[in-house]
Amino acid sequence: MKLASLRRKVDRLDDQMVRLLAERTRVAREIGRLKRQDGFSVLAPGREASLLRRLEAKVGRRLDRQSLHAIYREILSSAREAQGGVRIAYLGPESSYCHQAARSRFGSSAHLVPCATIAEIFSAVDRGEVDAGVVPAENSGEGSVGATQDALLDTCAWIAGEIYLPVRHALLSRTAHGPIRVVYSHPQALAQCRHWLATHHPDARLVEVASTAEGARRAAKESAAAALASPLAATLYHLKIRQRDVQDRVGNTTRFLVLGQDPVPATGKDRTSLVFSLPHRAGALHRALGIFSARKLNLLKVESRPAPGKPWEYVFFVDVRGHADRPEFQRALAVLRKQTQDLRVLGSYPEER
Secondary structure (H helix, E strand, O other): OHHHHHHHHHHHHHHHHHHHHHHHHHHHHHHHHHHHHHOOOOOOHHHHHHHHHHHHHHHOOOOOHHHHHHHHHHHHHHHHHHOOOOEEEEEOOOOOHHHHHHHHHHOOOOEEEEEOOHHHHHHHHHOOOOOEEEEEEEEOOOEEOHHHHHHHOOOOOEEEEEEEEEOOOEEEEOOOOOOOOEEEEOHHHHHHOHHHHHHHOOOOEEEEOOOHHHHHHHHOOOOOEEEEEOHHHHHHOOOEEEEOOOOOOOOOEEEEEEEEOOOOOOOOOEEEEEEEEOOOOOOHHHHHHHHHHHOOOOEEEEEEEEOOOOOOOEEEEEEEEOOOOOHHHHHHHHHHHHHOEEEEEEEEEEOOO
16 A cells, blocks of 8 residues: 555655656747747757756755766757757768767767768867867876877867767677687777786787777677777677676776867856967976966866977877856956967866766
8 A cells, every 4th residue: 555655655746747748848949949949059068967956956865966967968958959950970881889978978969970080080070060170188097199189289179068979899790609810990999908908819900990980880880800999889780798897907997078169157166278379488388387386276187299290390289177257267267378389278178067
């Protein structure tokens, strides 16, 4: 009797939630009409981040953060669709980790557009063919993705968000047993599993392809071939999972960037990405980074990369906690411009961690 009573209570709560969701969708549709009227994008990453943080504070410990985000991922995805929908470019094909990251952020109602290369994603965003793009930025074990850094130097898009995705590679092939003579995967995935591969398949030829999903697609067409990819790719390409969790390091995580058309307003917990070059003078980098320290702005990442077309010259990618629109940040940038060359703010966006 008690179980039946509780189920009736759940039914009443479900009825209330359905009515509220329908009303929320009606309001979202009206917001979409006003956005189109004023020329605003359907995507509002700053607003969505602030909403989720407000709800986290409201619910406290009664609902864990991961469950709350999973529920609202689909509510927000449905609201975007009601406002006209969004097109999101990602590094494909389907089932790649980039595809999974895009789904985890934008939900099942988003129109996801696969691209063959990272450069194609940037191009699609720059030309306005999509509302946003998702690109791999760095891995917890293997560091930054050079193709993404190079593309950031030339794009007119803004970094509008970040996504952290746990990455657990599996070895996939057409058969559960038998020899493996070649392994296909993205260069980062091959690097993340190099010790495991050297131990278990030392004679296999390692072939770099554009994505882990592309590796699975190729392995599905060849005998004695395998791929390093997600278990989801095994289902999509009808492959056997020969071994799970073959990455060398526990806690393997990839950080993805969301590329957007417009700057993102401050949310109160933000990260800013910058890039600049420096004159060849002793202490130039020390003085540049000291500008942030003097204003109590925390550096999250500092990395150099060869400047395209300029042998033995470098650009510096720097991530700083805070939003570039804040007064103290603006003062730091004003001083930094005098000490650097080609300084660009790549974007200020909500921190995910």
